[in-house]
Amino acid sequence: MCTTCGCNAGEVKLDGQTVHDHAGSDGRVYRHAHADAHDHSHPHPHGLLHLGRGETHAHAPGLSPARVVRIERDILARNNGHAAENRGLLQARGILGLNLVSSPGSGKTTLLVRTLRALPAHTPVAVIEGDQQTANDAERIRATGTPAIQINTGKGCHLDAQMVGQALQRLVLPEGGLLFIENVGNLVCPAAFDLGEAAKVVILSVTEGEDKPLKYPDMFRAARLLLLNKCDLLPHLDFDVALAIENALRINPELAIIRVSAVSGEGLDDWLGWLARERASLTARQNTSVIEAA
Amino acid sequence: MSLAENVLQIIEQAAQEQGFGRVRTVVLEIGQLAAVEPEAMRFCFAAVMAGSIAEGAALEMVTAPGAGWCLQCAASVPLTEQPGACPRCGGFRVRVTGGAELRVKELLVE
């Protein structure tokens, strides 16, 4: 259970509380948890608020000081504001920022290390590492000679845009180059938190289930590229690559997919090619906006 | 920052702007296809609201219906789940266009 952001699938049982859905007259589905069992009829004729047993309805003037306040504010607005700042900073410096997401152990760090070693010499690059507790991953990255900053999220199961913004202030920015952000191993919450990246890259290893895209659709929908990792192990497994790809495309018909192995180096050229194309289109967009601004 | 903490921040800001002191009920709009598990949100909500002006507030979640654009049919279609098949052609080439909402909708305050 994710007690931090409340966006993880709940193993939590709500003792004594019944949760039920029912459709209202406006076609929406109303979901309540009731601390005590009681009957009520739906739809609620007085708008969205269902006041529950024993409460005076707010719109009955004079009976109660209570009133309904319309808010209509996006819960992620604050994070999105920080993300927009990060995105602006990265764009201004011509940096392609990528948010790498996967379950724990899919091979994000191993793949990053291999990628950093294979990138053309003198490519400006930096890494932000997210992990709940340890600094191991940042050390693995620094061993390649690449600057890295570790963010420990403690109990938090995802990076947020504010954390990344703080890391960006302390990092020597790789002008005109690449910024890799390795997110906390978790396919649920990171889908909802924009960090200001140009794209999310989701990593799925062939030691996981082919149905992962179906179980974590939000993440596969949010990603632009899927790296199917650990393909060196395929001869030893009965993982169905075609099925995994079919499932991923079912969730996100526009997802690009590259088979790779961080161990054998299979598919690395395709991945480097994808990176080069993304960098080129970023530069092209930048030039266009410079011309437009002129 | 967690989602429930963001909810509290929005509530506290609204309290300053609109001058109310207590929140009895919080209505969230959560898209049917949003990455939010209502039970998990409920669990976090109580913990995060403790000690605030919304301590003990009831939480109501209104689900915004899912909708998609079917590439095959070139039409808007309702979606109830992810992955969702197009109800017209049965295909899965459907891009989500609605149901990702995550909003504080309204409050009952005093």
Ligand SMILES: Nc1nc2c(ncn2[C@@H]2O[C@H](COP(=O)(O)OP(=O)(O)O)[C@@H](O)[C@H]2O)c(=O)[nH]1
């Ligand atoms: N066979 C094989 N093992 C891999 C590959 N990529 C990563 N691993 C192993 O998977 C484990 C987890 O890798 P790591 O990079 O730490 O995963 P992360 O949690 O996503 O950063 C390590 O033992 C790696 O050696 C791969 O392509 N093939």
Ligand SMILES: [Mg+2]
């Ligand atoms: Mg790692």
Ligand SMILES: [Zn+2]
């Ligand atoms: Zn979470």
Ligand SMILES: [Zn+2]
């Ligand atoms: Zn269709």
